[in-house]
Structure formats: structure tokens, C-alpha cells
């Protein structure tokens with residue numbers, strides 16, 4: 001019996017991403033011919049959780065400009081020839097979280113990914129596409145073969161999930177709160193049902209072919225797509241880069257010298273979310289029929305980068 005080795009790499013603050021990954025790998029973990037190697041990406045120094053408001057916004061410029069920091073992966077065994085690598089990541093400010101892209105900047109990246117099939121798994125609020133693009137580019141550079149992508153998101157209405165996620169990040173409390181704020185994060189049911197993607201991976205490994213993996217994931221709702229949110233995300237990322245480049249000039253991560261400008265950015269961000277984005281949504285829906293061609297183009301883009 002040939003044992004298949006699967007490497008699972010992830011970082012998580014609340015445990016949500018680990019829950020998602022555990023559900024996905026459950027059909028593989030219960031198989032006697034599969035060995036799972038789970039490795040936590042340990043940022044050095046660690047990030048706080050729950051975050052204070054200051055700490056939360058201090059992470060903005062480095063996230064957007066993709067400035068890496070040190071990471072340790074204590075359980076990583078590079079002497080194993082992994083048959084599949086599963087990379088879990090969350091999104092911070094429309095970019096892969098700092099610990100995850102720090103992996104790509106580290107000495108480990110090529111050793112882990114070169115010539116290996118890789119499935120990515122995102123657990124985010126609802127804006128993950130631009131971060132996925134960054135991860136795809138990094139994987140390509142590291143020589144990986146992308147064979148699948150899964151994204152699980154918070155399906156609550158956009159403006160409510162902004163409140164619930166900020167509450168979760170700053171108080172450590174998922175909610176629900178005061179009748180109208182829903183529970184933050186990916187639904188329990190969606191996490192449970194994610195085990196089906198592990199079944200697909202198992203089939204692919206046993207057949208020695210990943211050709212059918214992504215179409216099956218896509219067909220079984222393994223990709224969260226909202227065109228309206230993607231449109232906003234594309235514009236927001238451009239604007240985030242401008243802000244981040246200005247803020248970084250004031251000082252490096254944690255510097256008090258940039259606290260004031262970060263506070264201005266916070267006000268700007270909340271104003272954009274609550275004042276501009278409802279108007280942008282309205283315009284999007286009113287012009288929807290005229291956007292169909294652009295939307296189909298977008299859809300192709302989604303398929304291509306997976």
C-alpha cells in the first residue's frame with residue numbers, strides 16, 4: 001500500500017480557518033492510505049487577538065504593501081515528498097494575511113511548493129478575490145502546480161458583516177448581537193459541508209489526476225462569487241495602495257508616529273463602507289443589464305486564475 005502524504009499549511013487567529021481545513025481533510029484523515037501533516041505558520045512576533053483598534057489598523061500598510069515578517073514552521077518536515085499541499089489563508093485588507101505571504105518570502109517557499117500540486121483554501125469575510133490573485137502569483141513564482149481553490153465566506157449582508165467581523169476581531173466575540181447583528185464568520189453548516197471537497201481530493205489522489213478537481217469544487221459551490229463585491233474590491237485595492245504608501249512613510253509597523261494618519265484612514269474607510277458603498281451597490285444593480293458582458297469577462301477571470 002502506497003501512503004499519500006498531504007501537507008496542510010495554515011495560520012489562524014480565531015480557529016475558523018483550522019475548523020474549515022479540518023472539515024475538508026476529514027475524509028482524507030480517516031483513510032489508512034493517507035497521512036496528513038498539519039503545520040501552523042507561526043508569525044514572529046505574533047499578532048494580537050483580539051486586536052485593539054490601534055493594532056488592527058497598524059497592520060494595514062504592511063498587509064497592503066505585502067511587507068513580510070519572520071515566520072517559524074516548527075512541524076515542517078521537508079524530507080517528505082508530499083503528494084499534495086493544501087495552503088489555507090485568510091484575507092487582511094484585501095491581501096493575503098501577513099503570516100501567509102511571509103511564507104512566500106521565506107526560505108521555505110520553493111522547498112515546499114516547487115513541482116507540487118497545491119490546493120488553496122480561503123476563509124474570509126467576503127472580499128477574497130484580489131488576495132487569491134496575489135497567492136496565485138506567488139505560487140506560480142515558487143513553481144507550484146495549482147490544482148484547486150476553495151473559498152468559504154460570511155454570507156451575511158455586506159454592511160452587517162462589516163460590523164460583526166470588526167466586533168469579532170476586537171472583542172473576540174462572534175455574536176449574534178442585539179437582534180440585528182448576525183453571527184460573524186463562515187456558517188457552521190458551510191464548514192461542515194466542506195468535507196465534500198476532501199472527498200474530491202481523495203478521488204484525485206487515488207486516480208493520480210487532479211484534472212476534475214476544480215470543476216467539481218466549482219460545481220459544488222466551493223467558490224464564493226459576488227460580482228458586486230468584486231467590483232468594489234478591485235477599486236478599493238487601488239485606493240488602499242495609495243493610502244498604504246503614504247502611511248508607511250510615517251514609520252514602520254507599530255510606530256506611534258503613524259497613529260494619527262491611521263485614525264484618519266479609519267474614518268475614511270468607515271465613511272466609504274457606509275456612505276459610498278450603498279450608492280455604488282445601487283448604481284451596480286441599476287446598470288446590471290448593461291454590465292453583463294463585463295460580468296461574463298469577470299467570470300472567466302475567476303475560472304482562469306483558479
Ligand SMILES: Cc1cc2nc3c(=O)[nH]c(=O)nc-3n(C[C@H](O)[C@H](O)[C@H](O)COP(=O)(O)O)c2cc1C
Nearest residue numbers: 012013014015017090091092093094124125126127
Ligand atoms: C486585520 C484584518 C483585516 C481583514 N480584512 C479582510 C478583508 O479585506 N476581506 C475579508 O474578506 N476578510 C477580512 N478579514 C477577515 C479575515 O479574512 C478572517 O475571516 C478572520 O480574520 C478570521 O480568520 P482566522 O481566525 O482564521 O485567522 C480581516 C481580518 C483582519 C484581522
